[in-house]
Amino acid sequence: METYCNGIARIRHSATGEIYEIESDELDWDAVGGDERQMGSEIHYEAVIDHPELGELTWGLWE
Numbered sequence: 001m002e003t004y005c006n007g008i009a010r011i012r013h014s015a016t017g018e019i020y021e022i023e024s025d026e027l028d029w030d031a032v033g034g035d036e037r038q039m040g041s042e043i044h045y046e047a048v049i050d051h052p053e054l055g056e057l058t059w060g061l062w063e
Contacts, residue, residue, distance in 0.1 A: 003063075046060050
């Protein structure tokens with residue numbers, strides 16, 4: 001299965017107020033965990049990037 005997202009994240013720097021855009025194609029998703037649920041497996045995916053101005057940014061999703 002392929003994990004993907006689309007769109008642009010716009011993140012405002014808390015100190016400077018500058019808005020940075022993160023394109024969805026900049027994110028690489030990895031399975032980082034999971035649980036067995038009554039309806040089947042639940043898998044946790046994360047994408048982490050190290051932005052030069054914002055620091056480490058992490059996205060998470062669950063399937």
